[in-house]
Amino acid sequence: MxxxxxxxxxxxxxxxxxxxxxxxxxxxxxxxxxxxxxxxxxxxxxxxxxxxxxxxxxxxxxxxxxxxxxxxxxxxxxxxxxxxxxxxxxxxxxxxxxxxxxxxxxxxxxxxxxxxxxxxxxxDGRVRSAFAMTEPDGGCGSDPSLTYTRAEKQGDKWVINGRKWFITGAEGAQHFVLVARTSDDDRKGLTAFLFDADQPGWEIVRRIGIMGPEEHGGHCELRFDGLEIPDENRLLNVGDGLKVTQIRLGTARLTHCMRWLGLARRSMEIAAEYVERRMSFGSTLAEHEGVQWMLGDVAKDIQIGRLLVMHAAWKLDQGDFARSDISMAKIHVADTLHKAVDTAIQLCGARGYSKDTMLEWIYRYARQARLVDGASEVHKMVLSRSYLAEKNSFFRWGL
Missing domain, CATH: 1.10.540.10 (Acyl-CoA dehydrogenase/oxidase, N-terminal domain)
Incomplete structure (x- = not known):
């Protein structure tokens, strides 16, 4: 490419x-x-x-x-x-x-x-949305098969009962994508739906406090108690919930990585500006060999992340699902974001730890990167399964 x-x-x-x-x-x-x-x-x-x-x-x-x-x-x-x-x-x-x-x-x-x-x-930017899949109390997170929120067909509508939590952007969202169980089939037991915030039969139980700063709408716990969704607002066919989830999360995982690379770069921009003017023992910090090692190591990892992301993006543009490529990018870029901002704070010292820069904001935000849209360990498991199934064919050029 x-x-x-x-x-x-x-x-x-x-x-x-x-x-x-x-x-x-x-x-x-x-x-x-x-x-x-x-x-x-x-x-x-x-x-x-x-x-x-x-x-x-x-x-x-x-x-x-x-x-x-x-x-x-x-x-x-x-x-x-x-x-x-x-x-x-x-x-x-x-x-x-x-x-x-x-x-x-x-x-x-x-x-x-x-x-x-x-x-x-x-x-048009007139409304916001949320994707409701993750559940509390043993419900689904990285394993959608554990979904217990149910949708039961009654005439030409579906009646939803259950709970969801850590639903990003739910407070203030108008349009929701909901994944619910419609049968006990292992592979075709889930179905996805659209519903509007104005519909009765559901509520936001709470906005869950988190360690880091939040996206607009926070991360919320939802309760469904008889929400009625017309069958016309079902996404794809009954039983295609996992398919809908994979269509959405595939590219979405990669766009997380794209944005995180920007935050990693910004962290190092703040650090570079500081070490080039901060004096220490007769020279700038940037002239110290140890500082150079720290900057160079992060620059390397950011560039590796950019190559992983662009390769996965290229495969998506070619019509490939790029599952392994996205998992590799997700693992590496999540680690790199944390490493970049942690290094930047170390180089900036007390200034980096203070609110005089955005570093402490980014640092708290960065911790979620190894969790959202599949924990890093789950993506490593996916990669392992792909490698064991493909062996040397895993390391191929092209699609």
Whole structure:
């Protein structure tokens, strides 16, 4: 594969970088711009989103006919990475989780009338979404077969009862994708549905407090008590819940990695600026060999992550599922993000540990990277199974 970007994608990448530098990063230094959950206030976010959309920097993952830029997954890798240099960049461009994964899923599987109802409001930025799969008390997380929230068919509707938790963005979301059990079949027992926040029969039990700063809408626990969903809002066929989940999570896992690479780069930018001017024993920190080893080691790992992500993106653009490639990228980039920000804090000393920079924000956020969309250990298990099944064929070139 050719790692050079097409000229129009590279030009767009530089536009994204300039916008992050001029419009988004300056917002970080004023804590009055933050809400109680350490994200941008809604009015501040709305204003900067308007600016981004006016410049055409909007929904890189969506077709142009819907108001996006349709840059392909490789283009997304380059643009999301630049957007991710600020924690608030992706949501400014309407390219943040969970909405970007929901949009990609719905664009692939809905009919045109359904897209107008459920997808277009997301693309336009008028509503937000959430993906409700994980459950408490022994329910599904990385193992969807443990799903116990049930959907029972009654006439032309489905009645939902059960619970979900750690549902990102649920508070304030309007459109939900819900995975529920419709039979006890091991492979075809789950079905996915769409529902609207205004429908009765469900509630947010609580917004779960977490260690790190939160996305808009937090991570919530939900209770379903007789939620009725028309059969027309079922996604694909009955029993295709796992298929829907894999369609959504495949690209979504990789877009996490794209954004995390941006945060890793930003962490090192902050560190590099500091060590180049901070004096220690007669020379700058950057002139100390030990500091150079630390910077060089992280730069290496970031570049490895970029290559893993771009290779997986290339395979997705070719129509491949790229499951092993995405798992490798997810494991490596999650580790690299933590390593990058931890190194940056160490190099910046007390300043890095303080709130004078975004490093402590990124550090707390980074810990979730090894958990979300499949814990690193689960992805290693997936890789092991693939290797044992393929042996030397696992290490192939191309698709």
């Amino acid at each position: 050719d790692f050079s970007l097409p000229p129009h994608i590279d030009a767009l990448r530089l536009e994204v970088r300039d916008f992050i530098n001029s419009e988004v990063i300056p917002l970080e230094s004023d804590r009055s711009n933050f809400d109680a959950h350490e994200n941008l206030q809604e009015d501040v976010l709305a204003a900067v989103r308007d600016k981004a959309r006016a410049k055409g920097l909007w929904c890189f993952q969506m077709p142009q006919a819907r108001g996006g830029r349709d840059v392909g997954v490789m283009g997304m890798a380059a643009l999301y990475e630049e957007a991710g240099r600020s924690p608030f960049g992706p949501v400014v461009f309407n390219a943040a989780a969970p909405d970007d994964g929901t949009m990609i899923l719905l664009e692939k599987i809905l009919t045109e009338p359904q897209k107008e109802r459920w997808l277009q409001p997301l693309v």
